[in-house]
Amino acid sequence: MDAYIFSAFRLTIVSLLFFVGIYSAIVFGIAQFAPNHGKGxxxxxxxxxxxxxxxxxxxxxxxxxxxxxxxxxxxxxxxxxxxxxxxxxxxxxxxxxxxxxxxxxxxxxxxxxxxxxxxxxxxxxxxxxxxxxxxxxxxxxxxxxxxxxxxxxxxxxxxxxxxxxxxxxxxxxxxxxxxxxxxxxxx
Amino acid sequence: MNSEILGVVLMFVLTLAIALPLGRYIGKVFNYQKTWLDTIFNPIDKLFFKLSGINESQQMNWKQHLVALISINAAWFLLSMIVLTNMAWLPLNPDNNPSMSGDLAFNTAISFICNTNLQHYSGESGMSYLGQLVLMLWQFLSAGTGIAIAAVVFVAMKERTTDKLGNFYSYFVRSCTRILFPIAVVVATVLVFNGMPMTFEGKDTVTTLQGETVQVSRGPVAAFTAIKHLGTNGGGFFGVNSAHPFENPSYFTNIVEMITQMLIPFALIFALGYVINRKKLSWMIFGVMTIGFTLLVVPTIISEMNGNPAITRMGVSQNLGSMEGKEIRFGSPASAYWSIATTVISTGSVNAMHDSFTPLSGMNQMLGMMINAFYGGCGVGMLNFYVFIILAVFISGLMVGRTPEFLGKKIEAKEMKIAMVIALLHPFLILVGTAIASYLYTHNPAEYAGWLSNPNNHGFSQMLYEITSSSANNGSGFEGLGDNTPFWNIACGIVMLLGRFLPIIGPVAIAGILANKKYTPESNGTLKTDTMTFGLMVFAVIAIVAALSFFPALALGPIAEYFLL
Structure with a gap:
């Protein structure tokens, strides 16, 4: 059981870096080429x-x-x-x-x-x-x-x-x- | 044909056209076959497992899958609570929005990890950008969980006898990186080029043409909206969700968001056929679901296009249909279509205010959630449908005097008990929850006066809708309900939790037990499950078990309102 919880936390942190950090950065980067730099x-x-x-x-x-x-x-x-x-x-x-x-x-x-x-x-x-x-x-x-x-x-x-x-x-x-x-x- | 009806037909046809190849791709991902994205994602997935210290090749039985699932959800709940109750002083808060109260954070945390996205706050004033991004993480991961669990059940349905059903973390990471991530990037790109903001700057102050000063909320909307729909999450960045001109700027973005939300529920049906090599079964399932969806969506479009009869009596033109709570750029048919799509597939995003729809449309929206198996949410829709298949197999078996068998496995008492409990859980949660709320309201009308924004039967519908939406893990609402109170926050939180995990545990248990049984090849004596006759049988079971249990409650709410209008 301990192993499951330990893995769960580590996997969550890695996911945070990838799906929040990298994903947002990619979309933000693309937005710089959009009309008004993605500010509406x-x-x-x-x-x-x-x-x-x-x-x-x-x-x-x-x-x-x-x-x-x-x-x-x-x-x-x-x-x-x-x-x-x-x-x-x-x-x-x-x-x-x-x-x-x-x-x-x-x-x-x-x-x-x-x-x-x-x-x-x-x-x-x-x-x-x-x-x-x-x-x-x-x-x-x-x-x-x-x-x-x-x-x-x-x-x-x-x-x-x-x-x-x-x-x-x-x-x-x-x-x-x-x-x-x-x-x-x-x- | 009317251009607005044509737009609705286009959305459905395009969704199916994209879902067919995507279903094959998802099937390959589940089967660990080669795909053209492997060169990018093999190293990324390896890195995920290395950094998390997970051995992704370790085979798990169904119980181990569930332990892994529940422990990781517990971690997400804890992290959400910490962030939501401390947003005020954490970074990325340009508008200085406050932290959440304990009960509101409890509701919001459960809501997002359960793929529900019921919102008792408004994004503009109740959430920092950090809070939004953390919720966006759950939009990826809760959808990935649903898809991973669907993979476990699909694999368990293969023609063999085993208790080894793959590795949960492996299915989970593959679902997130290889299915959700690339599509989300593509969709976000399309959205950002069509007027949707993606910025970390706070509110802007604008002087209008008439000379008044107003503020305009912005934020990283495009990234959020893409995965909100792709993962059938549905939680809005702004208070009014995809009715907001920044969260859904045009008819074109409306089409894109609509296709995005129905895509994976459609594709998973065809992924099942690919994984177990039974394409005909997929089409049977798709057929039953589509008949159910059509029966809900067509009357809703007609009802909205006819408009509110009470306003017709005032003598104004109703050519546009019922426009209260709707946006001109979508029009009433596309809003009506969205309202049923979002309720049958458990997205719960809205592009018009459901509270203001005509009574029968409101009823159809609730029925979509009450049945919860016409397409259904990411992964879990297939699980709900699986339970109905098991019930239909058993009942048909009894009717024709054959041993109930599904895909070569005998269905016996234990599996039937689980299936019955799961099928009855949903009506139980909804009816008991609404009964408690109604009891409180009628016995203390003064104390709970802030709950209902509408009187009489529609007031009852507001409460019924809220509990239904929680139990179905949908997340839309009759938003006139004053729901940020300890009662609604805690009651809906508990209902969402039970409505998420029990309907996952049940089908996984059934599939796991069946996988372990002896496989008997089909013979002349076997009940064929990929035929139209069996499809009708499943439909009948759904109609009897799901729809009829709710008839009395619906009669008190929308049906009574319809006759009184």
Whole structure:
């Protein structure tokens, strides 16, 4: 029995050196050749840098809005709401989001609102919205910014990311990239 | 066809296409045949044994295998406890995260050495990088343990009579270095080039476009995520696991992570056929498992694509499906597929929050863990299925009046007793554990008010899910459960421990006893076990033993919620 325990500890230490030390070092070394040296993909505009994959809050009516978030897009943490589909308090909250959205976006029909813009994401950091969720914000933004609706439609089309290889998965829009492009459009 | 459904089909087909050659490779590793990676790994393995003072050519019987397994797990538990309760002052802690409390460290240590990866902490605020790396070590080693034990059982099933079943340390090291390590390096490389961080710097501070200041957690995510999936571990680097945009940045990485987690469970089925030279048996097993998986995954995808009926009634468009707790870049079909894959194969990583899935999807996720043998975790899934095969052989033998025999070995009372105990252990742990939790909650609703984030039937489901996930060594959760309390930490710790080791000990004992029996070649009187008829028999045993024991509990939770929604 002693022999087993002694071997167990020694083998554990050797494994620690190999699977933590050497393995991490190899992956870290490879990461130095990856975009931004493996520190997360970034986008820069006007001397400011942002993480491309981490969603941001857009509460201002002049920007395309992101999805609701359980952590207010503070990426120091991450969380979903973990609310059940049957939870009465949760359903009241969704109803309130729909009502608020309609107030801020006059002229939009309730049946045009896609579910993603009134439900919280899993991470609370979702960088994307659906194409429909962007389209129904056109009227509001056109009015506030004084940009023709056709130009905004074009902006959405050019910022729509197609399915992988055009075949697999959903279409989507990165809200941050869309809003950065929107700011450029104004200038 | 809809591009999202097509994505799901692609994931399954690619997994199978890679698993077939990998299964042959794993079979060669178990058989000590030559492979093209020998030139690299022969010297590395030699060094491992030399530095550990292990004679890897010493043959062990089944009992010695189990002693070796349990003693090395004890060493891992001790090391985890030391690191987790002292992280605050140890190196590699740029965010100054605290050490764990005793009960949380107990839960986390067991969780990771048992390949469960149930997490009652959030990575961003509850773990240093050193802590993460040590947990990553268990992600390699606990998966290696499962694969090594599967190797012992496979070798015991060969056509001969012996008590010599190879060397545990040898299978274990070979599984870690020759199977897990090279694939993990390849997967981590793909991930790091697709937006996943691999850095040792701490949190970054960013000013958003609107001008607010937020922080962004980072870390050595790519190395961790690769082995997290490959070893069917599933513990997230970040709190929300693979829903986090750094832990799963795109639809492409989602496909890569999905294939990675199902790869070894698939491949081991074909490795079995290679080792004992019965390819047809492998296909029978794969067929039964795939039928079970399909029966769970298809209704779940449909249910999620239809969306939450309560939100449909509010009059908004549900074209995207149920999106609460889901990410736009994956969409509801790929999230639904992931949720069933991760529960049948005991990974327990998530790319969407299971708590917010529609009721029937939640039920299917729980059924995946309750059955725990459709593909199953690294190695242990095959062991669970082996128990069901033994039961099916015995029952079929009685039905047709033949001596119950499996691969030329007679199955007698002792093996049957072990198989029955193991098959009933899982329902016992889940139902008793949930009953105790429910009793506590209903008798002290004020004291335990922090447990449940949802009322009524779904609240019950949250507790049922947690215990099921622990017993199945899965690790996912209905994360609204306030689970970092002494009760949940200790109760889940004990359930995970029993749910890990007893279902390993049982099948190894059965296989060891059978290996030692006289081998009788197949004749006309032998019950054929690689046929479709026998496959149906195994499926029936699984349905009766596993699924039906849970029906009353499921009726109180997700089924009631479905009818009330």
């Amino acid at each position: 993909e970034i986008i820069s505009q006007n001397n400011k840098t942002y993480y491309a994959n981490i969603g941001q809050t857009f509460t201002d009516d002049k920007y395309f809005q992101s999805r609701p978030s359980a952590v207010a897009y503070n990426a120091a943490g991450s969380a979903g709401s973990n609310k059940a589909p049957s939870n009465p308090d949760y359903l009241k909250e969704v109803q309130a989001r729909i009502d608020t959205f309609l107030v801020h976006n006059p002229g939009v029909q309730k049946s045009e609102i896609p579910s993603d813009i009134v439900t919280a994401s899993g991470s609370g950091l979702d960088p994307n919205i659906s194409v429909q969720a962007a389209k129904i914000q056109i009227k509001r933004i056109a009015k506030i910014r004084g940009i023709a609706e056709a130009n905004l439609k074009q902006l959405i089309i050019s910022n729509t990311e197609p399915p992988l290889l055009g075949l697999f998965g959903p279409e989507k829009i990165n809200v941050l990239k869309l809003n950065l492009a929107l700011d450029e459009l104004k200038n």
